[in-house]
Amino acid sequence: MSFDWLFLLEISLAGIGTGGLYALTGLCFVLIYKATRVVNLAIGEMLMIGAYVFFAFAVGMALPTWLAILGALVAGGLLGAVVERTMIRPMLGESPISVFMVTVGLASILVGLVELVWGANPQRLPEFMPQDPVMIGEAFIASKVFYGFVVAALLVAAVLLVFRFWRGGVALRATASDQAAAYSMGINVPRVFSLSWTFAGALAAIAGIVVGAIGGISSTMGVFGLSVLVVVIFGGLDSVLGALIGGLFIGLVEAWAGAYLGGEYELLVTFILLVLILMVRPYGLFGTAEIERL
Amino acid sequence: MRIGTAPQTYAADHALLDTRTQWAWLAALGLALLAFPFMVDEYWLYLACLVAINVASATGLNILTGYTGLVSLGQAAFMGLGAYTVAALEARFGTPALLNLVAAGVVAMAGGAIVGIPSLRVKGLYLAIATIAASFIAHFVFANWTAVTGGTAGLSVPPARLFGLALDTSFRIYWLIVPLTVLMVAGAANLFRTKIGRAFIAIRDRDISADVLGIPLLRYKLLSFGLSSFYAGVAGGLWAYFFRVVTPESFPLLMSIFFLAAIIVGGMGTILGGILGAVFMTMVPELLKLIVGWLPFDNAAVVLSPVRTMVFGALIVGFLIFEPHGLAEIWRRVRRFFHLYPFRT
Numbered sequence: 313m314s315f316d317w318l319f320l321l322e323i324s325l326a327g328i329g330t331g332g333l334y335a336l337t338g339l340c341f342v343l344i345y346k347a348t349r350v351v352n353l354a355i356g357e358m359l360m361i362g363a364y365v366f367f368a369f370a371v372g373m374a375l376p377t378w379l380a381i382l383g384a385l386v387a388g389g390l391l392g393a394v395v396e397r398t399m400i401r402p403m404l405g406e407s408p409i410s411v412f413m414v415t416v417g418l419a420s421i422l423v424g425l426v427e428l429v430w431g432a433n434p435q436r437l438p439e440f441m442p443q444d445p446v447m448i449g450e451a452f453i454a455s456k457v458f459y460g461f462v463v464a465a466l467l468v469a470a471v472l473l474v475f476r477f478w479r480g481g482v483a484l485r486a487t488a489s490d491q492a493a494a495y496s497m498g499i500n501v502p503r504v505f506s507l508s509w510t511f512a513g514a515l516a517a518i519a520g521i522v523v524g525a526i527g528g529i530s531s532t533m534g535v536f537g538l539s540v541l542v543v544v545i546f547g548g549l550d551s552v553l554g555a556l557i558g559g560l561f562i563g564l565v566e567a568w569a570g571a572y573l574g575g576e577y578e579l580l581v582t583f584i585l586l587v588l589i590l591m592v593r594p595y596g597l598f599g600t601a602e603i604e605r606l
Numbered sequence: 607m608r609i610g611t612a613p614q615t616y617a618a619d620h621a622l623l624d625t626r627t628q629w630a631w632l633a634a635l636g637l638a639l640l641a642f643p644f645m646v647d648e649y650w651l652y653l654a655c656l657v658a659i660n661v662a663s664a665t666g667l668n669i670l671t672g673y674t675g676l677v678s679l680g681q682a683a684f685m686g687l688g689a690y691t692v693a694a695l696e697a698r699f700g701t702p703a704l705l706n707l708v709a710a711g712v713v714a715m716a717g718g719a720i721v722g723i724p725s726l727r728v729k730g731l732y733l734a735i736a737t738i739a740a741s742f743i744a745h746f747v748f749a750n751w752t753a754v755t756g757g758t759a760g761l762s763v764p765p766a767r768l769f770g771l772a773l774d775t776s777f778r779i780y781w782l783i784v785p786l787t788v789l790m791v792a793g794a795a796n797l798f799r800t801k802i803g804r805a806f807i808a809i810r811d812r813d814i815s816a817d818v819l820g821i822p823l824l825r826y827k828l829l830s831f832g833l834s835s836f837y838a839g840v841a842g843g844l845w846a847y848f849f850r851v852v853t854p855e856s857f858p859l860l861m862s863i864f865f866l867a868a869i870i871v872g873g874m875g876t877i878l879g880g881i882l883g884a885v886f887m888t889m890v891p892e893l894l895k896l897i898v899g900w901l902p903f904d905n906a907a908v909v910l911s912p913v914r915t916m917v918f919g920a921l922i923v924g925f926l927i928f929e930p931h932g933l934a935e936i937w938r939r940v941r942r943f944f945h946l947y948p949f950r951t
Contacts, residue, residue, distance in 0.1 A: 351731050402927045408731055409677050413870060414926050416863055420919025427912035538738070545735060580746045583739040587724065590736045594728045 321451045323571040324564060329457035331563020332464035333526075336519045337536070338543040338555030339468060340512040345549050346488035347508035350400055351408065354415045355516060356537020357422035362388040362517025363437065363524035363533070364426055370438050377440040384517045392513020396506050419534060426531045434530035441525060460522040467518060468556065475552075480507055488550070539566070539579075542586045548599020558597070620799050639788070643780050651776035657888045658780075658787040659844050664868045664884035665794045665877065666837020671866065672874035673798065674830040675810030676725055680737035682861035683744035684835040686852075687714040688842030693761040693852045694754055703766035703773075703782070707843040714839025715832040717744070722831030726824055729813075741859055748854035760853030763846050773847065783844050790837055795877045797833075806830050810875070867922045873934030882933040890917060 337355060344352050352358075365387040369380035399418060403411045446458040475481030486494040487504040495501045520529075523536060543562045547554020562582060569581035589596065613619040623629055643651055667681045688710035695706045721740040725733050748755050755761065765774035766782060773779040797803040805826045808816040817823050846852050864887060872883020891914050898910050925932060943950075 399923055399927065406926075406930070409734070410926050410930065412731055412734065413866065414923050417867070417919040417922030417926070420863075420922070421916050422919075424912045424914070424916030424919060427915065428909065431908075432911070541735060541738075545732070576746065576750065579742055583742045586739045587736060587743075590724055590728055590732055590739075594732050 318450055319571075322453070323567050325448065325451055325453050326457055327564040327567025328560055329453065329461040329563070330567065331560035332461035332468075333519055333523055333559075334540055334543045334563050335556045335559025336464040336467055336522075337516065337540045338547065338559045339471060339552065340516045340519065341540060341544045342547075342550065342552055342555045343471075343484075343508050343512045343515070345544070346552075347484050348396075348400065348505050349408065350415065351412050351549070352415045352512075353412060353537065353541065354395075354419040354422060354534075355512075355540055356534035357419040358388065358391060358513055358516040359520035359523060359536060360426060360529065360531070360533045361391055361422055362513075362520030363529045364430055364520075365517065366521045366524070367430070367435060367437055367529060370440075371435075377438070381518070381521060384521055385514045388517025388520075389510045389514035392509035392511070392516075393506055395513070396509035400509065401502075401505070419537075423531050423534060430531075432531050434528050436528050437521070437524045439525075454526075456526045460526055463522050464519070467515065471515065472552070480504075484508055539582060542582050544596070545586060546589055546596055548596030550600055551596065551598035554596050554598035622795055622799070639784055643777050648776055651780055653888070653892060655776055655780055655783050655848055657885050658783045659841050659848060660865075660868065660884040660888050661881050662787045662790050662844065663838050663841035664865050664872070665791050665880040666834045666841065667865045668869045668874065668877070668880035669794055669797070669806070669837065670830050670834035672869055672876070672879065673803065673810060674806040674827065675813075676722075676729065676827065676830065677731075677734040677866070678721075678737045678831075678834070679734050679859065679862045679866060680721055680741045680744075681834075681838050681865040682857040682859065683737075683741035684714040684718055684838035685842030685845060685861070686744060686748060686854075686857035687717045687835075688839030689846035689852045689856065690748060690755055690761070690842075691839070692843035692846040693763045696763050696766070696846075697761055700764075703768055703847065706766075707786070707840050710843030710846075711836040711839040714842065715836040718831040718835025718838070719828050721835075722828045725827050725831065737862075738859065741857075741862060745854055745857070748857075755854070758854060760851055760856070763850045763852060765850065766847040779848055783848065786840065786844065790840065791877065791881065794837075794880075798877075802826070802829065807875075864918075867918065869932075871921055871925045871932055873932030876932075876934040878937060879932050879934035882937065886933060887918075887921070890921065 337359060340358075341352060341355050344350055344355075362384045366380050366384035369375045369383040370377060375383070395418060399414050400411065403414055441459045442455055444455060446453045446455050475485060483494070483499045483504050484507065486497070486499055487501050491501055494504075520533075523533065527533070539562060540559075543558040544555055546562060547556070547558030562585075565585065566578045566582055570578045573581070611624050613621075613624065618624065623632060642654060646654075663681060663685055667678065671677050691710040691713040692706045695701050695709055696703070701709075721737060724736045728736060749758050765772045766779065767773070768782060771778065773782055798807065805816065805821045808819065808821055809823060809826055809830075813823060816826075842857070845856075849856070865884075868883035868887040869880055870883070871886055872881065873879025894914055894917060895910060898913060929935060
């Protein structure tokens with residue numbers, strides 16, 4: 313039996329499609345980490361909230377899709393801002409582990425909130441992306457995965473441009489490289505903290521809508537965040553480039569593991585990879601090597 | 607006011623309890639634990655056993671996280687190791703219960719030492735994430751090593767037998783679980799009067815200084831992981847005897863978060879904190895059940911589970927922000943008030 317190259321290609325394309333979403337979510341994560349040094353384990357749950365708010369607007373209130381997306385965007389941003397103000401700001405200067413645990417608690421609160429408001433049963437988002445399958449050469453990709461990847465790629469590009477040229481983006485990068493210096497240059501560092509969480513929340517909401525459109529939404533879709541955690545560890549917590557490459561790579565690896573070993577191996581392979589990275593290069597491929605080692 | 611507590615010797619200075627009053631209170635607590643099963647119904651016995659198991663496991667995690675400063679989100683996986691060891695030994699070989707429990711501890715200890723290896727290279731958050739990975743890998747093994755673990759269907763566990771008596775009710779197994787938990791907690795309390803425990807604390811406070819002072823970090827970090835996992839393993843073994851069925855889904859990541867939350871809420875780095883936290887976190891869902899039951903909702907049962915999840919998260923966040931040293935600190939404040947009573951009001 314010859315090796316089925318077409319199958320490999322299709323699997324790889326699907327993997328890259330998922331990888332695009334990982335990259336986008338990883339970007340939210342890195343954004344928060346760079347600005348505030350908070351490892352946000354609740355990123356998957358923030359995604360979920362975005363998807364559910366979209367669901368509420370689009371199905372519950374029957375708003376047009378674009379308005380529902382806008383609503384989810386605003387809600388995600390608000391959520392980020394509120395969380396930063398009420399939970400993260402008071403923890404300033406505490407040990408990173410405490411702040412990490414705060415986000416673990418936040419994840420639990422968000423899951424409870426979703427189950428309370430929308431119930432624990434999975435829901436389907438309305439179809440809003442083109443339906444016809446996409447062919448690249450001979451390979452077939454599900455249209456949702458393809459358009460999801462396109463959306464993710466566009467957003468990532470937009471974010472990169474914004475942080476290159478917009479004043480707020482420059483302020484954020486300055487804060488990331490040296491808080492005290494940034495502050496003494498007149499940058500309002502606390503506002504940068506708020507900004508990064510707001511921005512990440514809004515981005516996560518969009519990512520959540522796309523993830524939800526592909527796989528449906530449920531109160532357990534926060535598990536997506538665990539894969540994203542692997543992505544950012546792989547790429548380096550404070551590296552945008554790392555999140556992008558890591559996202560695509562982990563997406564590919566998961567797709568291959570799922571196709572050739574079986575679905576239950578997806579997470580296993582991801583986490584074994586995670587352990588290996590932590591043993592060999594704990595600060596990730598592109599991260600700053602500042603971790604205390606002992 | 608507290609009087610008569612001027613220690614004359616080094617040993618007296620390091621005693622766990624230094625006044626007669628404290629011994630009296632402890633005796634009272636012991637008597638209460640002895641009398642408890644005769645005075646309450648099945649439901650409270652069930653809760654008492656569950657609380658005792660959680661206290662044992664939380665105390666174990668406290669050794670690792672509270673005293674050695676190594677954060678682990680793998681406690682549930684180690685409990686799983688212990689539970690599966692007990693289940694497999696009991697179902698296949700029918701070895702004595704106490705031996706199985708020790709075996710459970712030892713197997714979990716070995717697992718903990720392996721998971722602890724990354725702690726030599728990474729710490730803090732990275733270590734926490736490595737233990738998340740370890741618990742997923744353990745879950746995979748539980749679910750897929752069908753020959754030993756029974757796959758996703760899991761294993762059912764025959765009741766523990768002690769002195770020819772089958773411990774098949776909450777009343778009977780109480781006499782196995784609670785004494786073991788008391789023994790383990792007392793062991794942990796005494797551990798921190800010894801060289802090993804002091805080494806753990808030194809590593810937590812500043813590992814580089816500890817290294818300079820001649821504490822071999824490698825050995826003591828692995829030892830801390832091992833001890834903590836031993837506690838988790840025994841607790842998991844008790845869990846298996848108590849619930850009598852073990853499946854891969856019995857020990858989710860959420861359970862590890864539960865234990866970490868318990869020692870945060872209780873107070874990290876104090877024995878009392880581990881106990882208070884585990885009791886509190888186990889009782890809160892029951893309390894919520896009561897409260898939601900009183901509320902005039904017709905769909906109370908539907909609301910309960912999400913409310914529980916939310917309260918669980920809110921407790922973690924609230925304690926970290928407002929009372930980072932946990933319930934043990936509140937307890938200390940209350941005590942100090944009485945110690946200083948007539949002078950400071």
